[in-house]
Amino acid sequence: MAFKDPFSFLKNYPLGHLPSLLLFIGYPVFWLELYLFKAPHGVVSPLASIIFIALAFVILSSKSLTIVTDAKKAFGQLDISLKAITAIGLMAIMGILSCAFYASLLPLHLVQESDAINYHLAIPRQHLIDGSFAHIPWSGADFFLMTVDYALAPFWLVNAIPNKFPQFIFLLGLIPLLVSLCRQLHQDKKVTAVIVVFAFLGSHGFGIQMGTAMMDMIVCYLFIAVVDSLLRRKIWLFSLEAAFLCCAKPLAPLQVMLLIVLLFL
Numbered sequence: 001m002a003f004k005d006p007f008s009f010l011k012n013y014p015l016g017h018l019p020s021l022l023l024f025i026g027y028p029v030f031w032l033e034l035y036l037f038k039a040p041h042g043v044v045s046p047l048a049s050i051i052f053i054a055l056a057f058v059i060l061s062s063k064s065l066t067i068v069t070d071a072k073k074a075f076g077q078l079d080i081s082l083k084a085i086t087a088i089g090l091m092a093i094m095g096i097l098s099c100a101f102y103a104s105l106l107p108l109h110l111v112q113e114s115d116a117i118n119y120h121l122a123i124p125r126q127h128l129i130d131g132s133f134a135h136i137p138w139s140g141a142d143f144f145l146m147t148v149d150y151a152l153a154p155f156w157l158v159n160a161i162p163n164k165f166p167q168f169i170f171l172l173g174l175i176p177l178l179v180s181l182c183r184q185l186h187q188d189k190k191v192t193a194v195i196v197v198f199a200f201l202g203s204h205g206f207g208i209q210m211g212t213a214m215m216d217m218i219v220c221y222l223f224i225a226v227v228d229s230l231l232r233r234k235i236w237l238f239s240l241e242a243a244f245l246c247c248a249k250p251l252a253p254l255q256v257m258l259l260i261v262l263l264f265l
Helices: 020-037 047-076 080-104 111-120 122-130 147-156 165-185 189-202 216-232 235-246 252-264
Strands: none
Touching (some): 020 047, 020 147, 047 147, 080 189, 111 122, 122 147, 147 235, 165 189, 216 235, 235 252
């Protein structure tokens, strides 16, 4: 069957886990850029972006009709009051996401983006400029666990001015992930999913990060993605996402171990 339909794997790939492809693609490409293609000016080739766009197109095109049909069906089953609330909420969501999209196109310049400027983007770029993964003597941050940073560097550094658009893709990925979790964990799936998505997009803690270069949204995405993959029993996807989660930020392994203990308790 696999030989008859080479795209069957992509067609069955969970939509909410689409941002994970950025990491799966970007990490090996970073090493190609570092040692094979060379990027002495810290600007990488568009290879990773081209691969991601191609795979995302196949996945989205195979699921677009199903998504629209399911959304219409779910909306039609709501009573009149919930339909009104959902319609108003959807307009608010579009406004929020539009602002986040616009902000994601701007250069890094905000105070809360200082860590991204200082080391999240700077360290991978410095390694590319040096053409080596040897320790950077002037940077203590080079000792941090930054696997996610290296995986996203081939997308951040395709221009002389680094971009932060991948963070916006992780924001979009969180929405279908939350809906997926609600479907698996709660009986009143439709109402719960609407409330959870509205709460997520309307919260101050996430709102101040939308459209920025901050990494916490990515860490949140990875945690939810790991739980979703485990519930779906997609062990290969769970293993890859869990590996990136454990190496997402400094002290991340300690945080993950604490979360595991709390979940079991």
